[in-house]
Amino acid sequence: xxxxxxxxxxxxxxxxxxxxxxxxxxxxxxxxxxxxxxxxxxxxxxxxxxxxxxxxxxxxxxxxxxxxxxxxxxxxxxxxxxxxxxxxxxxxxxxxxxxxxxxxxxxxxxxxxxxxxxxxxxxxxxxxxxxxxxxxxxxxxxxxxxxxxxxxxxxxxxxxxxxxxxxxxxxxxxxxxxxxxxxxxxxxxxxxxxxxxxxxxxxxxxxxxxxxxxxxxxxxxxxxxxxxxxxxxxxxxxxxxxxxxxxxxxxxxxxxxxxxxxxxxxxxxxxxxxxxxxxxxxxxxxxxxxxxxxxxxxxxxxxxxxxxxxxxxxxxxxxxxxxxxxxxxxxxxxxxxxxxxxxxxxxxxxxxxxxxxxxxxxxxxxxxxxxxxxxxxxxxxxxxxxxxxxxxxxxxxxxxxxxxxxxxxxxxxxxxxxxxxxxxxxxxxxxxxxxxxxxxxxxxxxxxxxxxxxxxxxxxxxxxxxxxxxxxxxxxxxxxxxxxxxxxxxxxxxxxxxxxxxxxxxxxxxxxxxxxxxxxxxxxxxxxxxxxxxxxxxxxxxxxxxxxxxxxxxx
Numbered sequence: 001x002x003x004x005x006x007x008x009x010x011x012x013x014x015x016x017x018x019x020x021x022x023x024x025x026x027x028x029x030x031x032x033x034x035x036x037x038x039x040x041x042x043x044x045x046x047x048x049x050x051x052x053x054x055x056x057x058x059x060x061x062x063x064x065x066x067x068x069x070x071x072x073x074x075x076x077x078x079x080x081x082x083x084x085x086x087x088x089x090x091x092x093x094x095x096x097x098x099x100x101x102x103x104x105x106x107x108x109x110x111x112x113x114x115x116x117x118x119x120x121x122x123x124x125x126x127x128x129x130x131x132x133x134x135x136x137x138x139x140x141x142x143x144x145x146x147x148x149x150x151x152x153x154x155x156x157x158x159x160x161x162x163x164x165x166x167x168x169x170x171x172x173x174x175x176x177x178x179x180x181x182x183x184x185x186x187x188x189x190x191x192x193x194x195x196x197x198x199x200x201x202x203x204x205x206x207x208x209x210x211x212x213x214x215x216x217x218x219x220x221x222x223x224x225x226x227x228x229x230x231x232x233x234x235x236x237x238x239x240x241x242x243x244x245x246x247x248x249x250x251x252x253x254x255x256x257x258x259x260x261x262x263x264x265x266x267x268x269x270x271x272x273x274x275x276x277x278x279x280x281x282x283x284x285x286x287x288x289x290x291x292x293x294x295x296x297x298x299x300x301x302x303x304x305x306x307x308x309x310x311x312x313x314x315x316x317x318x319x320x321x322x323x324x325x326x327x328x329x330x331x332x333x334x335x336x337x338x339x340x341x342x343x344x345x346x347x348x349x350x351x352x353x354x355x356x357x358x359x360x361x362x363x364x365x366x367x368x369x370x371x372x373x374x375x376x377x378x379x380x381x382x383x384x385x386x387x388x389x390x391x392x393x394x395x396x397x398x399x400x401x402x403x404x405x406x407x408x409x410x411x412x413x414x415x416x417x418x419x420x421x422x423x424x425x426x427x428x429x430x431x432x433x434x435x436x437x438x439x440x441x442x443x444x445x446x447x448x449x450x451x452x453x454x455x456x457x458x459x460x461x462x463x464x465x466x467x468x469x470x471x472x473x474x475x476x477x478x479x480x481x482x483x484x485x486x487x488x489x490x491x492x493x494x495x496x497x498x499x500x501x502x503x504x505x506x507x508x509x510x511x512x513x514x515x516x517x518x519x520x521x522x523x524x525x526x527x528x529x530x531x532x533x534x535x536x537x538x539x540x541x542x543x544x545x546x547x548x549x550x551x552x553x554x555x
Contacts (some may be wrong), residue, residue, distance in 0.1 A: 005487040025122040033073070079342045090341075092348035098337035099348070100308045101330070106338045113339065116332055117245065123327060124240050125249045127232050129256035131301055134196055134294040135229055136260035139224070140201040141290055143261075144268035145283035145441040147405040149390040153281050154211055158393075158520045164219045165389065165515040170222030171506035178229020180501040181361075188236035189305035192229065196298030197206045199225040203291035207221070207284040227508070234312040234483060239308050240336070242343040243488055244428075250480035251424035252260060258420065261413040264290070265406045273546060282402075309336040346490075361498060369554060370499050373486050377506030378513075380437055380478070383537040385514035386529060387472040396467055397524045398462040403519075408466060415474025423476045433485055441540045447472045449536065452530045479507070489551070 024106050081104035094097040126433045142150075151161055183191040202221045209215055237249055253312065271289055272282035304321040306312040310333045311318070313326035328336065387394070391412070395405040423436045447468050486499045518529045 061362070071276050077099040080345060081342070090345035090348070092341065092555050097308045097347045098333075098341075100109075100346070101310050101333040101337040101417045102341060103334050103338055105470050113335065116328075116335055117241075119327070120240050120336075121249070123254060125237065126235060127301070127304060128249075129252055130297060131196065131233065132230075132253055132256045133260045133263075134200075134297040135226060136257045138199060138294050138348060139226060140261060141264055141268070141286055143389070143392045143409070144264060144272070144406055145286055147268070147287070147396060147402050148272045148275065148281060149285040149402075150281070150283045154209060154215060156212060156215065158518075158523060159221070160212055160215075162515050166512050167216050167355055168219040169508050169511040169515060171220045172227040173223075173505050173512065175224045176231060176505045176508065177228075177229025177498070180231050180498065183228065183232040183235065186520065187307050188232050189307045190302070192232055192236070192305070193298050193302035195225055195229055195232070196301060197295055198450050200291045200295035200298060202449050203294060204288045206287040206291075207280075209284075225474035228501070231504050234487075236305075238347070238487065240340075242340060243484070244343070247428055247480055247484040250483055251420055254477065254480050255420055256274050258413050258416045262417075265409045265413070268425075269403055269405045272406070279330075283286065295371070309333060311508050316319055318528050322337070346495075350545055356448055365498060367490075367499065369496055370486060370489060370495075370502070373482060373489075373499075374506045376437065376482060376540075377503050378510050379536055380440070380482075380540050381507060382510050382514045382517075383441065383448065383473050383533045383540070384472055385511060386518045386526070386533065387469050389515065390518055391473055393467060394524075395466065398465055400462070405440055408470075410472035416477060419474060420477045420480070424480055425479070427481045433481040434479055434544050434551075436476055438541060438544040438548075440476045441537045441544070443475050444472055444536065445537050448530050448534050451525075452527055452534070454547050456525060485551075489555075 001444075004052060080090055087104070092102055096102075109272060146161075147354045151157070156164075174258045179191070199222055202218055202225060206218050209218065234246075234250065234252070237246060237253075241249060267290065270284060271286045273280035274285045276279070277285070300321065303317070303319065305329070306319065306322060309328065314322045315480055391409060392405050395408055396402075400408060423439070427433045427436050439464070450468050451465065454461070458464075482501065485501050490499050517532050522528045
């Protein structure tokens, strides 16, 4: 990786300790055995900058690659900080916010750590899920609005809707990295609530849409303001959790995203009944009511979110919803900081209000070892995205009414949640992440083939197409696992910050591509579009296998 030094760092520990690029990686030819490139299968292999291979070499930096992964149990005494030279390289910088609580010799029991993690889940992860709920409520209610004849009310065609969604994804895409840079400078605890309150204002204003121009403008503003929220929140969670703990929390994070679709469908079922009240369409009430909910969550978030594990005490109005003495005792703060830095010393190379310079930004972008993940992000969701985006329109075209449509969206969301939780557990249990992405493509291909070959009319056609479309929408979701791969192969805070943004930008680019596959002249069966999706799915199968081979060889 571009920010990685070799073992000559040990000869100049004092100089290297001032370098932001502290992720030490041994190149090929190290003492550790590596998988030959032709071996496919077995456990995933991630870059672990400080993991020793075995007890005989645990106090050296000669072994930086490991066929175990971060979730394997590590002796608390088996730490890179036990080596004096390594300590000089990896010790926290002077202004790192948790430096005063870092104790490389601290010990604690497993039960004590588990209890602390449960508290973090309740206080930090749970609220992150609530904030994601707010994001998806305003981002996803366009699907429910479509079921209430929004396009007809505004005089828009399918192609104009596609263009509006392309504008949304483009603005979302271009806002990702700038948002991350701002978040790194002012802190996610400040920036995320600002984002939420800002986009809620735009969301409410959609109640006054009157045609193509206003539709395009609000789509642009929503995407621009919401862009960056997801990597900002992932960066925030990384302050509190070890790398091995993040995938499960991210699974909960995306479960709330799908849970929003379920709850939003029930909201829509009730709110859309307001159509005609005071001369307003039901979808106008939907936008303004759900926008107000998001605004309230944004205000609460600003009063609640702490900057870091050691900064949970209340200071004035900021943090008004936290206790004056903070959430944790001094010992608990020592445990939180020390366990995080033992897991990944690179997190102490920057403080949580430190901006990323253009030079460091370029070095992170040049980290070619993360490019295979970005390439996957460009295409792996494309085969499923059109079915997801057009679900309500598809159900309406099959003859279901507005309220039936919103209720029939729920089964695919439930399936999505179940698959997300199962495959995330599977990926951590068996250390397989690229495999889950491969499964998502293999799952989707038969459904697309069926949609392509089914005749237009036969007994029960609406239920057959409903079932196939719901199965596609409820596919095995590997996004949380791919985000975790970015984190696990990043050697520094800035690489993780930029890498997560670039991966999410690649995913948003895939949404732009996917939004143009189903066209007006191809409806209602979209047979040409489904052929394109089948081709992309086949390409993704090759890409996931290639990425697996690359990281097995590289790490």
